[in-house]
Amino acid sequence: MEIKQGNHTFFIGEEDNPLAEISFIPGEGNEIIVDHTVVSEELQGQGVAGQLVERLVQYAREEGLKIKPLCSYAQKKLENTPEYQDVLI
Structure with a gap:
C-alpha cells in the first residue's frame, strides 16, 4: 500500500477521497501538530494507522x-513506541 504525501497530510488512496489519512498543521518553530488520523472501514485492522x-x-x-500529537491515536502510538521518542514533544 503506497502512502502518499499531500498538503499537510499523508494518505492512502486519492487525496480528495482518501482511504486512510493522517493530517497535521504547522506549529510554533520546528513543530507539527497531528490533529487527525482516520482509516476507512475496509482498511481497519491492517496496521494502516500505525504505518501512517x-x-x-x-x-x-x-x-x-x-511532533505534538493532539489526535488520541497518534498520541498513544508515539508515546508507546520507544523509537519514536526523539520526535515527540
Whole structure:
C-alpha cells in the first residue's frame, strides 16, 4: 500500500477521497501538530494507522521537526513506541 504525501497530510488512496489519512498543521518553530488520523472501514485492522504514524515520524526526522500529537491515536502510538521518542514533544 503506497502512502502518499499531500498538503499537510499523508494518505492512502486519492487525496480528495482518501482511504486512510493522517493530517497535521504547522506549529510554533520546528513543530507539527497531528490533529487527525482516520482509516476507512475496509482498511481497519491492517496496521494502516500505525504505518501512517511511522511515515509522519520519518518526515519529521527528515525535516528536523518535532511532533505534538493532539489526535488520541497518534498520541498513544508515539508515546508507546520507544523509537519514536526523539520526535515527540
